[in-house]
Amino acid sequence: MTHRIVIVGGGAGGLELATRLGRTLGKRGTARVTLVDKQLTHIWKPLLHEVAAGSLNTSENELNYVAQAKWNHFDFEIGTLCDLDREKREIHLAAVKDEQGHEMVPERRLGYDTLVLAVGSRTNDFGTQGAAEHCIFLDSLPQAIIFHKKLLNHYLSAHSTQATDGKISVAIVGAGATGVELAAELHNAAHELAAYGLKGIQPQNMDITIIEAGPKVLPALSDRISKSVLDALEKLGVKVLTSSPVKEVTADGMMTVDGRMIPANLKVWAAGIRGHAFMKDFGGLETNRIDQLVVRPTLQTTRDDNIFALGDCAACPADAEGTRNVPPRAQSAHQMASMLVKSLTQRVDGLSEPLPAFTYRDNGSLVSLSLFSAVGNLMGNLMRDVHVEGWLARLFYMSLYRMHQVALYGVIRTGLLVISDRLGRSTVPRLKLH
Numbered sequence: 001m002t003h004r005i006v007i008v009g010g011g012a013g014g015l016e017l018a019t020r021l022g023r024t025l026g027k028r029g030t031a032r033v034t035l036v037d038k039q040l041t042h043i044w045k046p047l048l049h050e051v052a053a054g055s056l057n058t059s060e061n062e063l064n065y066v067a068q069a070k071w072n073h074f075d076f077e078i079g080t081l082c083d084l085d086r087e088k089r090e091i092h093l094a095a096v097k098d099e100q101g102h103e104m105v106p107e108r109r110l111g112y113d114t115l116v117l118a119v120g121s122r123t124n125d126f127g128t129q130g131a132a133e134h135c136i137f138l139d140s141l142p143q144a145i146i147f148h149k150k151l152l153n154h155y156l157s158a159h160s161t162q163a164t165d166g167k168i169s170v171a172i173v174g175a176g177a178t179g180v181e182l183a184a185e186l187h188n189a190a191h192e193l194a195a196y197g198l199k200g201i202q203p204q205n206m207d208i209t210i211i212e213a214g215p216k217v218l219p220a221l222s223d224r225i226s227k228s229v230l231d232a233l234e235k236l237g238v239k240v241l242t243s244s245p246v247k248e249v250t251a252d253g254m255m256t257v258d259g260r261m262i263p264a265n266l267k268v269w270a271a272g273i274r275g276h277a278f279m280k281d282f283g284g285l286e287t288n289r290i291d292q293l294v295v296r297p298t299l300q301t302t303r304d305d306n307i308f309a310l311g312d313c314a315a316c317p318a319d320a321e322g323t324r325n326v327p328p329r330a331q332s333a334h335q336m337a338s339m340l341v342k343s344l345t346q347r348v349d350g351l352s353e354p355l356p357a358f359t360y361r362d363n364g365s366l367v368s369l370s371l372f373s374a375v376g377n378l379m380g381n382l383m384r385d386v387h388v389e390g391w392l393a394r395l396f397y398m399s400l401y402r403m404h405q406v407a408l409y410g411v412i413r414t415g416l417l418v419i420s421d422r423l424g425r426s427t428v429p430r431l432k433l434h
Helices: 012-028 045-053 065-071 141-160 177-195 223-235 330-348 391-409 411-424
Strands: 003-008 031-037 075-078 081-085 090-093 103-105 108-111 114-117 166-173 201-211 239-241 246-249 253-256 261-263 266-269 304-309 364-369 373-378 386-389
Touching (some): 003 012, 003 330, 012 031, 012 330, 012 391, 031 065, 045 141, 065 075, 114 330, 141 177, 166 177, 223 239, 223 373, 223 386, 304 330, 391 411
Parallel strands (some): 003 114, 031 075, 166 266
Antiparallel strands (some): 246 253, 253 261
16 A cells, blocks of 8 residues: 655645655655645745735745645645544544635545644744734734735825825834844835835834844844844844833733833734644644644654654754754754655655654854845854855845755756746836735
């Protein structure tokens, strides 16, 4: 019987894994590879801040799962994971409904021999009062589009009054990569919107504030990078409040623990991650305090050898002592997917050798400041920690997305996409205006 591999979650790690397994095991018929996702299209999650600001056209950067499956010899099923039967080795998918609530695809059960959970994560608001009601989270494409529409509506409303003294205030909780990159993109968007004639709000009247509970921006990176980014943000006019945990979010703004009120028309929460709520004790699998699946170094869940987890939903030890976990980054998911290609091929081929253990390799971090600059550090075999910034850092940053595309499309198609993007810049607005 053909080995059934089911991968739930079409993010960076899950989609790369399905694509690579489809090209090998699926193509030669030794395994049936199925990818499950609740959406029909994929967009690289590190680009969501650009979608929110309008600097990325989603229609040109989305990947269609159905087409990708056809081209790479795997199956695609649309649906949301709702239950797991480990004894029968089946997952349950909820019915798919349209915007009016009409059922389009009924509830289904999918059998598996090997199950890979790559469902990603959600933003952790730490139970802050009012955060869920008043903040936008950038966990998915629909959320990023909602933010963009609200931003554009503010500008259209101000433009219709024929005034030039309109104001807009944006408060972003979290000075990690998402918060910092969003702030820089919004600063660029303010200038682009004015250049296209929406002058009801002048660029200097977009008030952007980043609120960070910790003592510095980009807390996971070095002090040198943090200082460089802080200086760049201040030059752009972005206000940065550190050591200022948010106590409450209201319709009017953010209240910090020291009693300061930061007014905001638009509020974004971009601090911290946790697993999806349904993952807590899902199918009897072990989870940690933030609802991530606890896995062994092989990426197998601790209570079921036939179930693997990768990416943000997996709590994988980063050291032998288990004192820290692999960080939730795109490079982590990519490395995990690369290892699982070997592991699952070994399982399908029936080899008796122990499965490989995952070792995370930190290749550095890069943070984009829109068109203005980029900053970060690169690490590797020949360079332990090299600080880069400016045009060189921006070149490396842009190459990260191209590397993701190469994994999905191959070198030739990615090269054609690069050429298409270059040619398209002269025929479309620099900012999405709808």
